[in-house]
Amino acid sequence: MAALSLSRKKNSSRNAGVERKNLITVCRFSVKTLIDRSCFETIDDSAPEFLNFASILEQILSHRLKGQLTWFGYESPRSFWDYIRVACSKVPHSCICSIENMENVSSSRAKGRAWIRVALMEKRLSEYITAALRDYKTTRRFYDDGAIVLGEEANMLAGMLLGLNAIDFSFCLKGEGLDGSFPAVIDYTPYLKFTQSSESISSDEEELRTLGSSGSESSTPENIGPPFIMDENSWYNKCKRVEQKYRLALEQKGYLEELVRLREVQLSDSVSQNKLLLQRIKDLDVNHKLEKEQLEYIIVELQDQLKSFQSLGHLSADASLSQISFDPGQSQDENGKHDSSHLSEGKEETPSLLGLCGSLTSVASYKSLASLKSSECLASPTTEMTSPGLTPS
Incomplete structure (x- = not known):
């Protein structure tokens, strides 16, 4: 049993070493393809070379990353942004605070992807990685044994990323590439190119x-030629x-x-x-x-x-x-009524005035007064008083 467990440990360590070596090799290939692509056009989010490089770098920084312990003793998954945020906090004029305060980026993985893009546009990705690897205490606290950032491959990674400072990147920090719900998938198809010379073929x-000839010669004992010894x-x-x-x-x-x-x-x-x-x-x-x-x-x-x-x-x-045109009398009466009402409102209603108005309004009384005025029998009191020879009785 001890020998079996020892062999299993050796196999696991060997597999981990092969995985580290493969990731570093593929990262070197992706950096080379990015540099070759930048000679012809600007690198943005739509370039497949950049998407593959971002996935490879995310896989490297997430290699054997420890989980976060909860109150119940369980480990919750953690993103590489948690490590970068702590390890690169002392870098002067860093973009850590601005990325942490981004409104359209909420998840930790999305913030890590935004950091990769901003660091490439600033041409400081190698500087950030170097500063994070120098903080060995923090790196040891976030990663398990056998991680790439804890091995010798980490120095090679920082040197490879230094060549990306010669590329002008242009990214949009509101695109679909920052979606943290999709995992980072590496496409190995561009690197499966084998050049075999005619001599090897x-x-x-x-x-x-x-x-084939050796098998046929061994199967035919009747062959009389000289023995072919190898x-x-x-x-x-x-x-x-x-x-x-x-x-x-x-x-x-x-x-x-x-x-x-x-x-x-x-x-x-x-x-x-x-x-x-x-x-x-x-x-x-x-x-x-x-x-x-x-x-x-x-x-x-x-x-x-x-x-x-x-x-x-x-x-x-x-x-x-039509009603107004066919009833003019009614309209006049109504107008008269309105006028009389306005007059009556304007005057002071006293008994003497009412009696006078009543006597004057009647036509008969008006005629009698006129007849009395025109009669010769009537004389004015002033003439009677001033005429000579007449004395009052």
Whole structure:
């Protein structure tokens, strides 16, 4: 059991070492492709070389990252931004505070991706990584044993990232690349380029031909030619080389098949989402047509009601005008009444005035007064008093 556990530990340590080496190698390739791409165009969020580099760097900084202990003793997942925020807090004129206060970026992983973009635009990514690696105490507190940032590969990483300072990056910090819900996926397809010379191809064919001929000679005892003697070590080495090449081709085949399967799954998901969107568009068109018809019907009803109200207003105006034109006496009486009422309101109503007005208003009394005034029998009291020879009795 002890030997089995020891072998398992050796295998795990060997696998961890291979993983670290592969990540560093792929990071070197991605930096080289970025530099080559920058010679022809500006690098932005749409460049596949940058997306692959960002995924590789995120995988490196997240390699064997410790989880955060909760009150109940469980470990919750943690992002590399938590380490960068603490380790790079003392860097002068850093962008840590501005990224921490960004409103449109909420998750920790999204803030880490925003930090990568801002550091590349500032041409200080290598400076940030170097400052973080110098704080060994903080690095040791955030990472487990066997992590890339704790090994010798970390110094190589800082040196590789120094070449990115010659590239002018242009990023938008509000795009889909900052979405923290999607994991960082590395695309190894651009790096699966093998250049085999004609000599290596001929040597492989010669090895296979030699193996086949040796098998045929051993199976035919009637061959009378001179014996073909070869060293066992050379045969063993040739078989090992062929086996390694076969396994490498088999692993590449498996990777490509898995990549094709993932692309097929993504394609089927995109097709289903497209169908759902088309159905939603159709439903929205139907609802829009129904609402349009309802609004048109409402507009027609309102226009009819407005016409009816206008016709009723014209009829009422015509009726009032005809009533005024056919009853002038009534209108005059009404005007007289209004005038008399205004006069009566203006005058003071006393008994003497009322009696005087009543006597003057009657036509008969007016005629009697006129007849009395014109009669010769009547004389004014002043003439009687002043005429000579007349004395009052």
